[in-house]
Amino acid sequence: MDDQFQKWQKTMFTSYQNQAALFNRLKNEMIGLYAKINTQEQIIISLNRERFLLAKENASLKLKLSQSRTFSEENNEDIEQLETHQMIKDMEKMSISNEKLLIAQMSLLMDDDCNTQMAIEYCTHKLKNSENYQIKAKKITVDSATTALYQSSLGSLHNGSQKNETLVFYYGHHDHLDIIANAGFTNEDFLYGSFGKGLYFHSTIKNLQEQKIQKILLCKVALGRIELISKSKIKSTITLKRNTEYDSVKIFDMEMTDDNDDDDEIVIFDSHLALPLFIITFE
Structure with missing residues (x-):
């Protein structure tokens, strides 16, 4: 036996x-x-x-x-x-960026490899004249409940299994950023913008004031099915209606610039589909 x-x-x-x-x-x-x-998604967006x-x-x-x-x-x-x-x-300009940027991006999107050095590397590539700033990154500890809400909300995306996760930057008052870092995003963080009420993010770091300490959030968002809009078609005095067939909106900066300083505005309409990863400080 x-x-x-x-x-x-x-x-x-x-x-x-x-x-x-x-x-x-x-x-x-x-x-x-x-x-x-x-x-491939980044290449398609860049080609567009x-x-x-x-x-x-x-x-x-x-x-x-x-x-x-x-x-x-x-x-x-x-x-x-x-x-x-x-x-x-x-x-x-079509190249998605150099190898270091891609490595940093993928490491930050994969939770297991997420670290402060990669966050600083990524922000350095997304900030013009980054050599003029001292960049610091503080990792945010996301609680299990917030992570669970994020994972459960992925099932509501139109694209199904294609989450289209990407890294974006969120601006706001220092105190408010600390609140989001501790509690995550909620519907109370929604703002009214070009596409009505939602969470508005940026693809690059811009408009930093010199000689002043500033903070932003580096976040991971799931875009799902993306509606692509040219910024030239948007009038600041008109609030466009959201197309409910899409999960998010990406507003292209179509201005011709010599420094490739393109900044896309990204809008999502579900606060659970955004996770704050790092508090980034510029000095």
Whole structure:
């Protein structure tokens, strides 16, 4: 009887080891697949922006050509070279960023690898003239209840299993940021903006005041199905109606800039789909 029990126990232990190994392998494959999906989403968004920018520049050049009928062949050749140069310059902007930025982004989105050094690295790439600031990051301890609400809310997304998680920045008063860090986001944090009442975030860090200590929140949000809107189509005096077929709105900054200082505004309408990760301090 004891021999049979030991044999059964050994069989069960071996089976458990095999299942554990299979689980770890599946977990690693899912992490790799998630990284590929997230990268593809970022590429699509970047390509959409570049398509709009190129179309705008092309229309501007055509207008200039139509307004003048005295161009010589030499001038036409110069314009063609200018268009080619501009296109090459725009294509160079399509790269999602350098390797360090991608590593930092993926590490922050994966809870197990989330650390302050990666947060500082990510913010450094998202801040123009970052060398002028001392950046500090304080990790926020998210309680289990907030995490559970986040996970349960993912099931309500239109895209189903495609969470489209990304990193964004939230601005606000210092005291209010501390409250959010302690309690998480709630509907009381909703603001009225271009798309009505929701949580408004930014994709980059901008408008910091020099010689002044400032704080923002680095957050993880699940965007689900995204409605893409050009900022040029939005009038500040008009509040647009939210399209309920989408979970979030991404408002593209379509202004042509030489420093690639694009800032997209991101709006979500469920406070449970945002998790504060770090308090970022700039000195």
